[in-house]
Amino acid sequence: xxxxxxxxxGEQTRERLLDAAEGLFAQKGFYGVTVRxxxxxxxxxxxxxxxxxxGKRDLFxxxxxxxxxxxxxxRLEWLEACERDAGPDGPDVEDIIAAFTGPLxxxxxxxxPGWKAYFSLIGQVTNSPEWGAAVMGKYFxxxxxxxxxxxxxxxxxxxxxxxxWSYHFLSGALVLTFADTHRVDSLSGGLxxxxxxxxxxxxxxxxxxxxxxxxxxxxxSDRKLAKPETKAAE
Amino acid sequence: xxxxxxxxxGEQTRERLLDAAEGLFAQKGFYGVTVRxxxxxxxxxxxxxxxxxxGKRDLFxxxxxxxxxxxxxxRLEWLEACERDAGPDGPDVEDIIAAFTGPLxxxxxxxxPGWKAYFSLIGQVTNSPEWGAAVMGKYFxxxxxxxxxxxxxxxxxxxxxxxxWSYHFLSGALVLTFADTHRVDSLSGGLxxxxxxxxxxxxxxxxxxxxxxxxxxxxxSDRKLAKPETKAAE
DNA sequence: GTCTATAGCTTGATAGAC
DNA sequence: GTCTATCAAGCTATAGAC
Numbered sequence: 001x002x003x004x005x006x007x008x009x010g011e012q013t014r015e016r017l018l019d020a021a022e023g024l025f026a027q028k029g030f031y032g033v034t035v036r037x038x039x040x041x042x043x044x045x046x047x048x049x050x051x052x053x054x055g056k057r058d059l060f061x062x063x064x065x066x067x068x069x070x071x072x073x074x075r076l077e078w079l080e081a082c083e084r085d086a087g088p089d090g091p092d093v094e095d096i097i098a099a100f101t102g103p104l105x106x107x108x109x110x111x112x113p114g115w116k117a118y119f120s121l122i123g124q125v126t127n128s129p130e131w132g133a134a135v136m137g138k139y140f141x142x143x144x145x146x147x148x149x150x151x152x153x154x155x156x157x158x159x160x161x162x163x164x165w166s167y168h169f170l171s172g173a174l175v176l177t178f179a180d181t182h183r184v185d186s187l188s189g190g191l192x193x194x195x196x197x198x199x200x201x202x203x204x205x206x207x208x209x210x211x212x213x214x215x216x217x218x219x220x221s222d223r224k225l226a227k228p229e230t231k232a233a234e
Numbered sequence: 235x236x237x238x239x240x241x242x243x244g245e246q247t248r249e250r251l252l253d254a255a256e257g258l259f260a261q262k263g264f265y266g267v268t269v270r271x272x273x274x275x276x277x278x279x280x281x282x283x284x285x286x287x288x289g290k291r292d293l294f295x296x297x298x299x300x301x302x303x304x305x306x307x308x309r310l311e312w313l314e315a316c317e318r319d320a321g322p323d324g325p326d327v328e329d330i331i332a333a334f335t336g337p338l339x340x341x342x343x344x345x346x347p348g349w350k351a352y353f354s355l356i357g358q359v360t361n362s363p364e365w366g367a368a369v370m371g372k373y374f375x376x377x378x379x380x381x382x383x384x385x386x387x388x389x390x391x392x393x394x395x396x397x398x399w400s401y402h403f404l405s406g407a408l409v410l411t412f413a414d415t416h417r418v419d420s421l422s423g424g425l426x427x428x429x430x431x432x433x434x435x436x437x438x439x440x441x442x443x444x445x446x447x448x449x450x451x452x453x454x455s456d457r458k459l460a461k462p463e464t465k466a467a468e
Numbered sequence: 469g470t471c472t473a474t475a476g477c478t479t480g481a482t483a484g485a486c
Numbered sequence: 487g488t489c490t491a492t493c494a495a496g497c498t499a500t501a502g503a504c
Contacts, residue, residue: 010487028364031265035480045489050481052487098457106459120363127361129354130262132415144421164422165433169407169441171417176406181366183405187378188398202454203399207445214444220436223332225340244469269498279471284499470504478497485490 014052016042019114022063026117029124030060030131064125067118068139074103075143079150094209096150100143101174101204108178109197116180123179126171151212158216166212173208248286250276253348256297260351263358264294264365298359301352302373308337309377313384327388328443334381335408335438342412343431350414357413360405385446392450400446407442 020042024033035056039046053059082091082099091099107115125131148163155163177200184192192199254276258267269290273280287293316325316333325333341349359365382397389397411434418426426433 007487013487026363029263029265029362031263032364034478036478046480047482047489048487056480094455102457102459109459123361124358126417127357127410127413127415128263129260129358129413129415130266132413133417133420136415136417137420141421161422161425162437164418164426165437166441167421168410168418168426168428169438172407172410173403174406176361176402176409179361179363179366181361181363181370183360183367183370184398184402186367186371187375187401188395191395192398192402194402198459199399199454201459202457203396203449204403205457206448206452206455207400207403210444210448211441214440215437218440220433221328221440223336223436223439225336225343225432225435241469247469268496270496280498281471281500282469285469290498472503473501475500476498479495480493481495482493483491486488 010052013042013044013048017044017049017052017059018063018066020044021059022066022114022121023117025060025063026120026124029128030057035059063118063121064135064139067115071103071107072140072143074107075100076146078103079143079146083150090153091150092209093151093154093212094205096147096154097170097205097208097212098201099150100147101170102201104174104178105197105201105204119178120180123175123177126175127179155212155216158212159219162215162219163212166208166215169211170208173204177204244286247276247278247282251278251283251286251293252297252300254278255293256300256348256355257351259294259297260354260358263362264291269293297352297355298369298373301349305337305341306374306377308341309334310380312337313377313380317384324387325384326443327385327446328439330381330384330388331404331439331442331446332435334377335404336435338408338412339431339435339438353412354414357409357411360409361413389446389450392446393453396449396453397446400442400449403445404442407438411438 017038021033021038024038024041027033035046035049038059039049049056049059053062078099079096082095085091086095104119108119122136125135144167148167151163151167152158177194177197180194182194184194251272255267255272258272258275261267269280269283272293273283283290283293287296312333313330316329319325320329338353342353356370359369378401382401385397385401386392411428411431414428416428418428
């Protein structure tokens with residue numbers, strides 16, 4: 001990442017603004033944070049947001065973009081390593097999932113507060129009707145398609161539809177993990193902790209892998225959406 | 235819900251404000267919506283937000299609270315019906331999950347735009363560090379504990395820890411579904427659609443049920459969080 | 469119950485000195 | 487590159503007429 005970008009001091013300021021924005025957006029979302037608050041947190045000035053990025057919205061995009069490339073590079077490496085190291089039958093379902101989610105959990109656990117905040121932000125953006133599809137699609141569609149291709153080889157009899165729905169569930173489980181809301185902490189009385197990424201890395205591929213296999217093999221249930229006995233309140 | 239609340243006209247205005255707030259908060263979050271916008275959408279007046287609710291934040295709480303009680307009543311009914319209708323061994327894992335998620339998917343699919351927006355809002359609040367644990371815990375902890383108790387009976391050998399983690403994954407998959415971001419639509423080229431709650435009801439209990447069983451029976455994998463070959467970028 | 473008017477701030481953005 | 491000063495617009499909340 002050694003592209004010469006003009007002045008040294010300016011580059012540092014730019015990065016400080018990105019760091020501050022990342023942390024604050026992760027806490028309160030796009031509208032919950034002011035340019036002034038970001039500048040204050042970065043020991044900088046509101047006018048410099050315009051200078052470096054153009055405006056608040058552009059800063060938001062820059063925050064999302066900054067780590068997306070690195071991330072996709074690493075994820076591709078993991079997926080390729082996973083396939084290279086597998087036997088002639090290819091990697092199994094759980095290994096592919098671990099290769100897809102591992103780099104994220106690893107960075108979130110060991111990458112420092114910036115990465116942690118970044119993933120928390122991703123967790124919120126993913127669940128937002130306003131940004132969700134557009135932002136996530138823009139940055140992460142290629143790696144998701146790569147993941148699904150691997151999965152298609154591991155589960156050759158799975159209907160296409162089931163792979164997409166399974167990915168949907170995987171995605172939800174993953175991003176709630178990132179959001180790091182500590183809900184499971186209080187629910188379990190401290191037995192489980194949202195921030196324990198090692199515990200999650202040991203469980204998420206197994207849990208989700210079992211789901212993928214079930215939908216791929218047994219197909220869909222015939223559960224109907226109707227109340228068991230419709231005499232509810234209202 | 236026939237409790238006499240003063241004037242008829244006033245009650246209608248109050249409800250219109252709640253409806254408008256529900257829809258707008260679901261789209262852009264708490265900070266992304268102004269009291270003026272809510273009043274305009276409700277064909278009402280900003281001052282009436284203060285009059286009826288006290289302030290913007292109180293209106294937000296009122297929106298979340300309004301449907302929470304009804305919801306918990308119905309969910310409890312489904313869970314009890316599910317246990318009543320089961321054989322002597324009790325209901326199986328998938329039925330319990332369907333009883334837990336069914337009322338939500340049913341309302342989201344058939345309850346009209348208000349319920350749809352409500353669940354979208356829940357999807358965002360759940361993934362927000364600012365509101366997540368506090369709000370969800372306040373309104374939904376009891377029903378979640380009830381659900382976990384049923385699950386404990388269906389999976390008597392499951393370690394406590396695994397039940398909580400499994401619930402965490404279930405919760406993530408469920409709320410991403412509600413958020414209704416249409417991500418899976420574009421990813422699958424239209425083959426799957428976020429809004430197709432029937433498709434989801436037929437799959438989510440199977441997918442998640444397989445995960446619960448896997449963690450309960452086989453326990454945890456020994457996957458370590460470490461890059462397969464650490465020569466990534468940076 | 470409703471709405472007008474407005475107080476008192478804060479917002480994102482920018483012009484221009486340094 | 488940085489920062490001060492400032493703008494117009496928009497914000498929540500409220501007092502008080504109807």
